[in-house]
Amino acid sequence: SKAALFDAENKVKITFKDVAGLEEAKEEVQEIVEFLKNPSKFTILGGKIPKGALLVGPPGTGKTLLAKAVAGEADVPFFSLSGSDFVEMFVGVGAARVRDLFKQAKAKAPCIIFIDEIDAIGRHRSRGQIQGGNDERENTLNSLLVEMDGFATDSGVIILAATNRPDTLDSALLRPGRFDRQISIDKPDINGRTEIFNVHLKPLTLAPDVDAKKLAAQTPGFAGAEIANVCNEAALIAARRNKKAVDQQDFNDAVDRVIGGLEKKNKIIS
Ligand code: ATP
8 A cells, every 4th residue: 555655734723722731942933933934024134044954852752743833823734754664665766755755745835845854864974985886774864855955944844853862873864954053852850840731731630639730740751752651541440440530549540550651661772
C-alpha cells in the first residue's frame, strides 16, 4: 500500500492554552505566529524572517504540541514528518519525500513544516569519502538543506524541528538562514507539572480528594507526556473499579504503573 508521504493538517485546533508551562518557549514562538500572520509587516525594512527554529528538549516535553499550537494560533496548515521514518529507506525515497513536502507546503503557505526527531536525518555527515552517495540518510539531509536554502524568507513557510540531541546535528543545519534559532523545552518543575496536570485533569470526572499540586509533588522527573499518561490511566483504573469519579487512590496506582513502564523502558535501553 502507498503510505501517506507525510501528515498534513489543514485545521489545527491546538492553541497555546493547551500547552501548559513552557512560558519562555511560548513567548519565543509567539514571534513566529506573528511572522506567519503578517509576513510583510516584518520584511518592510529589509529584515529577513527566520526560516526555522529548533525545539530542543527531552522526549515528551511538548515539542510537537508547541509546534502544533503555533500553527493553531496562526491558523495555518501544519505539515509534519518524523526523521525516524527515513531510517532504512530505499535510495532516493527520502530525498524525494522532502522535495514533495516542501512543494506542497509552499503551495499552502503560510504554513508550518514540523520535522520531529530531526537528529535521525541530521546527524553529522560522515567525514572523508562519501560512499558513492548511497547513504540515503545523507541524501535526505542534503535535500533538506537544498530545500531550506531554496525558498525565500518571505514565502511564509516556517520550519520547526525537534530534537533531544542537538549536539549530534550536522553543523550545516545550524547555519544562519537554516535552524539558526534554538528554543529549549525543558522538563517541567513542580509548578509546570501542576499546570500540566490541570490541563489533563480537566476532561476527567474527579473526586474531591484529587489535587493537581499534590500530584505534581508525587511525580518528580515526569514530562508532560507521562503526566497525560497518568491522567488517562487513572481514569481507566477508576472506571474498571466501577467508581463514579477518579480519586487519589486511582492516581497513586496510575503513577506506579507509569513509573513501572518507564523502568521497563530504561532497562531495555541500558
Ligand atoms: P517526543 O520528543 O517524544 O516526540 P514531544 O516533546 O514532541 O516528545 P509531545 O508529543 O508534544 O512531546 O507530547 C506528548 C503529549 O504529552 C502531548 O500530546 C500532551 O498530551 C502531553 N504534553 C506534553 N507536554 C505538555 C505540556 N507542556 N502541556 C500539556 N500537555 C503536554
